[in-house]
Amino acid sequence: MTRFIQLCQAVERWLTWCTITTWMVAITSARAVHPRPRGDVSACKLAADSNVYLSAGFGYELNCAPSTGTLNAFMIFVDFSDQEATETPQSLHDFFLPAAAEWYATSSYGALTLNVTADTSRFYRMPATAASYGWARGLSYETHQKYIQDALDAYGQTIEPTDVLYVVPTANAAAISFSPTFMGDVTTRAGVYVAKKSVTFGLDAYTTWKYLVLNHETGHTMCLPDYYPFNGSATGLFIGGWDLMGLISGPSPDYFAWDKWRLGWLSDEQIDCVAEAGSTTHTLTPIENAGGSKAVVIKHNSTNVLVAELRSANGLDSASCSTGVLLYTVSTTTATGEGPVRVVDVTPRSDGCAGDKLNDATLSSKGTSSYTISEWGVKVTVLSESGDGVEIKVEVS
Secondary structure, eight states, X not given: OHHHHHHHHHHHHHHHHHHHHHHHHHHHHHHHSBSSOSBOGGGGOOBOOTTSTTOSSBTOOSOOOOSSEEEEEEEEEEEOSSSOOOSOHHHHHHHHTTXXXXXXXXXXXXXXXXXXXXXXXXXXXXXXXSGGGOOOXXXXXXXXXXXXXXXXHHHOSOOOOEEEEEEEEOTTOTTSOSOOEXXXXXXOTXXXXXXXXXXXOOHHIIIIITTHHHHHHHHHHTTOOOOSOTTSSOTTTTTTTSOTTSOTTOSOOSOOHHHHHHHTSSOGGGEEEEOSSEEEEXXXXXXXXXXXXXXXXXXXXXXXEEEEEEEOSSGGGTTOSXXXXXXXXXXXXXXXXXXXXXXXXXXXXXXXXXTBGGGGOEEOXXXXXXXXXXXXXXXEEEEEEOSSOEEEEEEEO
């Protein structure tokens, strides 16, 4: 009997030790990988640099058009004595709308309504020939302003103050070759205020970019930068075809989660912020679908972050040739056209897809599942995938 009691006591001590050991292992494991982000989301809201043109940070000020609620615009149609219209204003209106407005409704998850009032009664004749405007890349502020004020003179009617003025030329105006945005206040020659910004469409809308040029240029009125290089390099140099503010005709044109957050289309609750060293796990749902967690933002310093978001071949990205977790860096001190956003090529040995090397730069369990940005001390790994989203691990050293 004594031996039996001693045996029972030994077993009891062993079970207690196992329980304590198991509990300690569980606590150690929980400390090693945090299921929730370690940083307050406000730590990842990098402030815009007011000295950098169209800085990609939060709070950039340049009398920007509204990005939530209703963006109001007025549209007029013009032609020229040397390049007369043969179509109707209504046909050009229908070229852009309602498709462009629907694009914003989808991308913003209903947060932005584009409301365009258009005078489709006739084309208004510009006072100068199309050729005389010297339309070329590098168009000066003064030349652009003159064109807009000539259009307002030709229109000759009062326009109630609005957010954006759209000036649409006849598709026959080959001399008006491209579609820039005027980023200053729009006024008549008499100094009457008309709009915060103006988009002046050109031939490239009709021949190349189609209605999406309206979404790209209106993005500028909301103070979004260009993500293609201004130095003449390939359009997809920095981001491939991943965002409309780069290659307009790219296979995945929906806006980056970073910009959707800045524009007010994503809430703070949909963003995970990592601002400290350690290991954390996160769930992401596709950027193309409303609801759910949309981005993990890893803060590098006060001017740079790394963003992870999930892209699918749905919605505005239905033509995407690659899906998975997209990684890109954001710099608030890099100006428009110089690469403020740069997609990380996690598949450097691939030739890409849809005409650009970066178009397949996504992490997935079926391909490259983990990538380390050594200079930042960050490793991102896809842990699991489902029809609803992915789970990723972020390790910051």
